[in-house]
Amino acid sequence: MPPIVSVRNLTKTYASGFQALKGVSLDIAQGEIIALLGPNGAGKTTLISTICGIVQPTSGTVTVGGHDVVRDYRAARALVGLVPQEISLESFERVINTVRFSRGLFGKPRDDAYLEKILSDLSLLDKKDSKIMTLSGGMKRRVLIAKALSHQPRVLFLDEPTAGVDVELRKDMWAVVASLKAAGVTIILTTHYIEEAEAIADRVGVINKGEILLVQDKAELMAQMGRKELHIQLGAPVAAIPAVLAPYALALGKGGESLIYTYDTKAERTGITALLSDLREAGLTMTDLATRQSSLEDIFVGLVKERA
Amino acid sequence: MNTQGVIAIYRQEMARFFRTIMESLISPVISTSLYFVVFGAAIGNRIDTVEGVSYGAFIVPGLIMLTVMTQSVSNASFGIYFPKFVGAIYEILSAPVSYFEIVLGYVGAAATKSFIIALVILATAYAFVDLPIAHPLAMVLFLVLTCVSFSLMGFIIGIWAGDFQQLQLIPLLILTPLIFLGGSFYSISMLPDIWQTIALFNPVVYLISGFRWAFFGAADVPVGVSLLAIAGFTALCMGVVWWIFRTGWRIRQ
Ligand SMILES: Nc1ncnc2c1ncn2[C@@H]1O[C@H](COP(=O)(O)OP(=O)(O)OP(=O)(O)O)[C@@H](O)[C@H]1O
Ligand SMILES: [Mg+2]
Numbered sequence: 001m002p003p004i005v006s007v008r009n010l011t012k013t014y015a016s017g018f019q020a021l022k023g024v025s026l027d028i029a030q031g032e033i034i035a036l037l038g039p040n041g042a043g044k045t046t047l048i049s050t051i052c053g054i055v056q057p058t059s060g061t062v063t064v065g066g067h068d069v070v071r072d073y074r075a076a077r078a079l080v081g082l083v084p085q086e087i088s089l090e091s092f093e094r095v096i097n098t099v100r101f102s103r104g105l106f107g108k109p110r111d112d113a114y115l116e117k118i119l120s121d122l123s124l125l126d127k128k129d130s131k132i133m134t135l136s137g138g139m140k141r142r143v144l145i146a147k148a149l150s151h152q153p154r155v156l157f158l159d160e161p162t163a164g165v166d167v168e169l170r171k172d173m174w175a176v177v178a179s180l181k182a183a184g185v186t187i188i189l190t191t192h193y194i195e196e197a198e199a200i201a202d203r204v205g206v207i208n209k210g211e212i213l214l215v216q217d218k219a220e221l222m223a224q225m226g227r228k229e230l231h232i233q234l235g236a237p238v239a240a241i242p243a244v245l246a247p248y249a250l251a252l253g254k255g256g257e258s259l260i261y262t263y264d265t266k267a268e269r270t271g272i273t274a275l276l277s278d279l280r281e282a283g284l285t286m287t288d289l290a291t292r293q294s295s296l297e298d299i300f301v302g303l304v305k306e307r308a
Numbered sequence: 309m310n311t312q313g314v315i316a317i318y319r320q321e322m323a324r325f326f327r328t329i330m331e332s333l334i335s336p337v338i339s340t341s342l343y344f345v346v347f348g349a350a351i352g353n354r355i356d357t358v359e360g361v362s363y364g365a366f367i368v369p370g371l372i373m374l375t376v377m378t379q380s381v382s383n384a385s386f387g388i389y390f391p392k393f394v395g396a397i398y399e400i401l402s403a404p405v406s407y408f409e410i411v412l413g414y415v416g417a418a419a420t421k422s423f424i425i426a427l428v429i430l431a432t433a434y435a436f437v438d439l440p441i442a443h444p445l446a447m448v449l450f451l452v453l454t455c456v457s458f459s460l461m462g463f464i465i466g467i468w469a470g471d472f473q474q475l476q477l478i479p480l481l482i483l484t485p486l487i488f489l490g491g492s493f494y495s496i497s498m499l500p501d502i503w504q505t506i507a508l509f510n511p512v513v514y515l516i517s518g519f520r521w522a523f524f525g526a527a528d529v530p531v532g533v534s535l536l537a538i539a540g541f542t543a544l545c546m547g548v549v550w551w552i553f554r555t556g557w558r559i560r561q
Contacts, residue, residue: 052402056560074310077404088395097320104316105403147399160390267473 003027004079004155004186005051010060012046012210014053020046022210023060028155033177033187033195034215036302038207041127044190045085047207048157052082052245064155078106081153085160085190087140091133093141098132099150124222138165145176156180158189164194174200194300208304222293223265229292230261230272235285242282248275264272266294312552313405313467317413318420321387325421332421333428336375340429343371344436358495359526364437369520370492372429375511376422376451377458377487382417384462389469392559401560404550407553408483418459419452421459440523446531447522455537460545467558474538486512511537 005028012021020043028034036044049055051062053069062069067076087090089098099115099221119125122142127135132143141161150155162170177187177200191197197204198218205215237256248271259279263270263273272308279286325332358366378557393398400410433439467472469475471494490512496504507513508529511521518534552559 049398054398054401054560056556069511074404074406077402082398082402084395084398086395087335087400088393090391090396092324099322101316102399104312104319105399107310107312107404109312184352268391 001030004030004065005188006061006063007047008061010047010050010062012043012050012055013058016174017201020210021050021058024210024211024212026186026205026215028186030186031181031182031184032202034203034205035201035218036188036190036205036207037192037197038190040306042207043210044207046210048082048159048188048190052080052157053077055135056152066074071089078151079154081142081148081151081156083144083148083156083158083161085163086227087137087144089132089140089143091131093132095132095135095146097117097130099146102147103150108151114152115146115150118149118208121179122146123172138169141165142169142173144150145173149180152224153159153185155186155188160190160192162191162193170196206303213303227262227293227298228265230263230275231290231292232259232279232286233288233290235256237288238284242284244278244282245275246279273275285289310405310409313403314409314413314416317400317410318417321414321417322342322420323388324419325383326484334378335423337428337432340371340432341436343367344433358498361524362437362528363435365439366495366520368433369428369437369523370439370490370516371433371453372426372451372518373490373519374487374492374511375429376426377423377483378479379464380387380418380422380455380458381462381483382414383421384459385466385469385475385479386462387414387418387525388463388466389475392466393472395558396527405465407550410515411460411549415456415459415463419455419464422459423451424454426455429522442525443522447519448533450519450522450538453542454519456541457538457542457545460542460549464545464548464552469553472557486510489517491528511541515541516540 004025004117007024007026010021011019013019024043024047026047034081036047038044046055046251050057051064051069053073057070065079067073067079069076076267093101096112096115096119099119100110100112103110103115116125116128119128123146124139124142124146127139132140135143141164145158145161154297162173163222167174174196177189181187189196189201201218203215206213206223231253233258238252239256241250241252245259248261251262253260261272276286283292320502344364344367346371347363350363351363355363357363391400405413410551430439465478467476469477489507490510491507496507496513496517514534514537518531518538521531521534551557
């Protein structure tokens with residue numbers, strides 16, 4: 001199946017002369033959820049805005065559903081919904097009217113039953129006739145999502161959808177995203193919350209300074225680059241790491257009550273067996289063992305630092 | 309053609325109008341009535357008739373034009389500037405609507421508002437004076453063209469403006485003087501010769517003159533010239549709008 005979104009050698013130089021995108025290429029498969037991670041100013045919003053038609057590309061091509069976003073903009077944009085990073089709403093409008101407006105703007109005939117279903121999924125139904133200015137920040141963000149969904153897009157862009165949203169609501173949104181995915185909608189989200197990418201994305205792209213550093217299957221990425229830590233709880237605290245254990249490059253835990261061993265899960269030998277027998281040799285007793293997998297965050301910070 | 313999209317924009321803009329129905333309608337009615345009191349009663353007592361028309365009736369076309377021009381510009385400029393200001397423009401830019409459709413929605417709504425206001429003022433005027441309309445069709449044509457062209461101009465100003473101050477700047481510095489000096493309250497034939505010549509460089513003179521002709525059958529400049537002037541102005545504004553969209557000037561980064 002051809003990719004639903006295809007970005008080829010995309011560059012963007014703003015009028016100020018600043019180059020925000022430096023030759024980005026990216027294919028997004030139909031029905032997947034891809035998370036774009038990157039520090040502030042990496043170019044995430046610029047990339048999304050270019051795909052959606054808000055920013056004109058300087059060079060390169062973008063297609064959505066096979067339609068060029070510049071030449072065949074009508075067909076391309078009809079497939080796309082966008083939830084912008086900033087809350088950009090007209091405060092005097094009522095919720096239902098602004099959602100109706102979005103649907104009409106995308107050329108769809110009025111369908112209030114469908115719109116009410118969306119509002120209900122986003123727990124906004126009781127606010128349907130409220131003026132936007134009377135809503136809380138989190139509710140406004142959900143209005144933006146409702147607007148983007150109002151015209152049944154095949155591709156949904158969420159530019160930091162959960163910024164400034166509490167944990168409860170974030171979970172709700174993830175549920176909405178999951179049900180959209182089940183309905184076959186392709187979702188591209190940007191986020192600063194690594195746990196968000198970890199929780200819902202199929203693939204993760206890392207972008208920094210206008211370049212894509214990597215795009216990879218999330219599980220693969222974590223398995224490949226993942227490091228694990230083995231936490232060994234000691235029977236009695238030690239003041240220093242015994243010399244015999246030096247080859248393992250252990251770290252001493254708080255109060256000398258534990259030892260931390262970092263190993264590579266993809267290595268042929270993790271060295272755990274040898275470590276454990278050497279521990280006994282050194283006369284140490286263990287009361288507990290625990291392992292911890294490094295998160296995407298560790299990977300991400302490592303990547304950005306490494307290439308900086 | 310994305311008809312639904314045009315309707316959506318049009319309705320949203322008209323909703324803004326009806327949301328502020330007080331300011332939208334009542335204020336032009338009140339100010340028109342005030343003009344009647346001030347100019348019609350106070351000055352009208354001294355100026356009996358102008359070109360055979362009572363002064364009270366004479367100023368009606370000019371008053372309507374005055375209001376239509378300022379309202380068209382302010383409504384249309386605000387209509388497009390506001391979404392730009394709050395960022396809601398992102399949705400228009402990412403929607404499958406063509407530039408033509410965007411203009412149709414925004415300018416269409418602004419022109420409709422002005423047209424409604426013009427009718428309300430006309431109705432108000434009948435409460436004060438007897439008003440013949442010699443050429444009703446021409447009257448409507450001039451009115452529509454003025455509503456449309458000045459709404460286009462407002463649209464351009466709204467796109468150009470970078471802040472609220474700039475939004476007020478052109479109407480204040482250029483438009484208001486042109487309109488007031490354009491013969492809203494007098495016939496330019498009442499001016500000294502030299503000023504008559506200068507007045508002919510003011511495009512608003514042609515519009516007001518043509519509109520007044522539609523009422524009274526008499527005009528400062530030949531009605532054909534008036535028609536040409538308003539058509540030319542409309543074409544000019546359309547050209548500028550077309551250029552703005554073609555280049556993405558101040559809209560798409
Ligand atoms: N209109 C503009 N004119 C000039 N430079 C811009 C413009 N918009 C963005 N930039 C610059 O382009 C770069 C990328 O911005 P962008 O908004 O795409 O970053 P981002 O990855 O979305 O960041 P964040 O995580 O903070 O949202 C930044 O350095 C920004 O200053
Ligand atoms: Mg951003």
